[in-house]
Amino acid sequence: MLWPGNAVNVRIDIDRLMARIEALGEIGAVHGPNGERGCARLALTDADRDGRELVVTWMRDLGLDLAVDAIGNVVATRPGRDPSLPVVMTGSHIDTVRTGGRFDGNLGVLAGLEVLETLITLGIETERGVAVGFFTDEEGARFAPDMLGSLVYVGGMALEEALDVAAVDDGARLGDELARIGYAGPVPCPSTAFPYCFVELHIEQGPILEDEGVEIGVVTGVQGISWTEVTITGQSAHAGTTPMRMRRDPGYAAES
Numbered sequence: 001m002l003w004p005g006n007a008v009n010v011r012i013d014i015d016r017l018m019a020r021i022e023a024l025g026e027i028g029a030v031h032g033p034n035g036e037r038g039c040a041r042l043a044l045t046d047a048d049r050d051g052r053e054l055v056v057t058w059m060r061d062l063g064l065d066l067a068v069d070a071i072g073n074v075v076a077t078r079p080g081r082d083p084s085l086p087v088v089m090t091g092s093h094i095d096t097v098r099t100g101g102r103f104d105g106n107l108g109v110l111a112g113l114e115v116l117e118t119l120i121t122l123g124i125e126t127e128r129g130v131a132v133g134f135f136t137d138e139e140g141a142r143f144a145p146d147m148l149g150s151l152v153y154v155g156g157m158a159l160e161e162a163l164d165v166a167a168v169d170d171g172a173r174l175g176d177e178l179a180r181i182g183y184a185g186p187v188p189c190p191s192t193a194f195p196y197c198f199v200e201l202h203i204e205q206g207p208i209l210e211d212e213g214v215e216i217g218v219v220t221g222v223q224g225i226s227w228t229e230v231t232i233t234g235q236s237a238h239a240g241t242t243p244m245r246m247r248r249d250p251g252y253a254a255e256s
């Protein structure tokens with residue numbers, strides 16, 4: 001990293017970052033019964049499109065190189081001194097679940113943007129390019145599986161298969177929704193230019209750090225979720241009169 005003069009004490013502008021989080025949080029804002037403020041921007045809905053447009057506007061305003069790939073992942077890059085080197089990348093997602101928070105995902109994207117704006121403002125050049133991105137359908141609340149955009153990005157799921165996934169709410173095809181909101185991009189996916197490394201800033205999703213008074217933790221992986229659908233078939237019998245020991249009650253079996 002090449003520092004201008006003696007500027008070694010580089011700080012981001014926390015007020016600017018918080019203002020962007022607030023502004024993005026207004027799109028699809030939901031309010032809980034106890035005054036909670038959250039967000040509902042399910043993947044590839046109109047609200048997701050509006051959120052994307054806002055973040056992309058900020059990226060463009062900073063003069064970043066914008067790339068939208070075939071699954072709708074958006075990556076904005078500030079080139080480094082050596083364009084032949086893979087970039088350092090940060091980012092997250094801006095889609096939410098139906099009752100999502102304002103920080104989940106959004107923080108990782110907007111903090112990355114803040115870092116880039118800080119580098120630009122201070123005129124700090126980097127050897128490698130630095131990129132910030134957001135991945136399509138991280139939550140999986142509308143299109144299964146979750147982390148779909150990043151999965152296709154790394155080649156873990158075929159693009160054609162992902163584009164054919166149907167929405168759980170209205171049955172819409174993912175590829176059609178992507179085109180409808182204008183984010184079926186021209187950049188190939190899986191990626192042909194993987195970053196040198198990737199770091200993501202994320203709010204704590206559980207209560208542990210806060211409970212223990214620890215400010216920050218470092219994770220190297222996430223939990224592996226597997227979904228299983230179970231059908232238990234019982235046998236009907238007259239309610240009330242059939243003793244429990246003689247029942248074949250599926251509700252009872254499912255509970256135990």
Ligand SMILES: [Zn+2]
Binds near residue numbers: 093105138
């Ligand atoms: Zn998240």
